[in-house]
Amino acid sequence: MDAPFDITSLPTGVLMPLSPLVSRVLAPNPSPFTFTGTQSYFVGQTELAVIDPGPADPAHIAALMHGIAGRPVTAILCTHTHRDHSPAARPLAAATGAPVIGCAPLTLEDDGPRADAAFDPDYAPDHVLADGDRVAGSGWTLEAVATPGHTSNHLCFALLEEHALFTGDHVMGWSTTVVSPPDGNMADYMRSMQRLIDRDDLVYYPAHGDAVEKPQRLARSMMGHRRHREGQILRHLESGGSVAIADMVADMYRGVDPRLHPAAGRSVLAHLLDLQTRGLTREHHGRWEAVAA
Incomplete structure (x- = not known):
């Protein structure tokens, strides 16, 4: 959103x-x-x-x-x-x-x-x-x-x-x-x-x-927008370390009504879970990281 x-x-x-x-x-x-x-x-x-x-x-x-x-x-x-x-x-x-x-x-x-x-x-x-x-x-x-x-x-x-x-x-x-x-x-x-x-x-x-x-x-x-969001998420994770969803949302949804940020976080989570199913991400104690190829 x-x-x-x-x-x-x-x-x-x-x-x-x-x-x-x-x-x-x-x-x-x-x-x-x-x-x-x-x-x-x-x-x-x-x-x-x-x-x-x-x-x-x-x-x-x-x-x-x-x-x-x-x-x-x-x-x-x-x-x-x-x-x-x-x-x-x-x-x-x-x-x-x-x-x-x-x-x-x-x-x-x-x-x-x-x-x-x-x-x-x-x-x-x-x-x-x-x-x-x-x-x-x-x-x-x-x-x-x-x-x-x-x-x-x-x-x-x-x-x-x-x-x-x-x-x-x-x-x-x-x-x-x-x-x-x-x-x-x-x-x-x-x-x-x-x-x-x-x-x-x-x-x-x-x-x-x-x-x-x-x-x-x-x-x-x-569809292109969703692929763009997926790319943003992967770049966040590939920059090193583990990242919380709230931090990704704050960066990816700049200029968007802050009332929409919690909902945006749900869609970011949906992307992360999809990437996890594809073997590209993993979660640990509420933070996410990329899986090395």
Whole structure:
């Protein structure tokens, strides 16, 4: 995560059309980690799917219901189970009768810096989508694309009729995502990013930040950014001695909002664990060093 925290003035609770089949409603949960807030998406016109219903905030749920405006909801889909994405699924399902489908449930203790991103322990989908599974409604088809990395259960959803991809937190429109062990995995993240590069999507709709009109360019840039970070880490370690993560973050993330440094440290840890798996680093009493070739 490298962008400075700069919340822009976007209206929350307003249904904003983005394409013939896609609209969004912004939740009122801005933060250094969510940017302007979590974006919940509607797909369809006469029959809807709701993607990432967001936090269990009464005002946001009311805004979703206002946007639905009595139309039938075929499915409520969640990309992953962080608390800014999935909790509103339960009250929305109760109000609409729609099934909750998408990612698998996942609950574990999260010792990372994001209190708002702890896993939703009450997420209980009616149906879990595997990679390539589809759900359809009037005029639209959504296909699950497995993208583990940010979390092990992360899914993206491809809107086949518009060659669009709802990317959740895997690709965001304002910053790189946090990869936080033990569930977040850098090797999985890189494989998932390469998978997106190999696709032919025309636009990404992230849960945070603006739509991405040149998606493969951004995905390649994010992979290059991660490789750059890996190189920085290796240079730190190869300079001699053992190094603490906090020292690496202080040097590598100069100029970044200090509130983001703990989250950056989680991604640095993910890189170190990946390098350790590849036999390039080792850890001793909270400090890391390079492994001699």
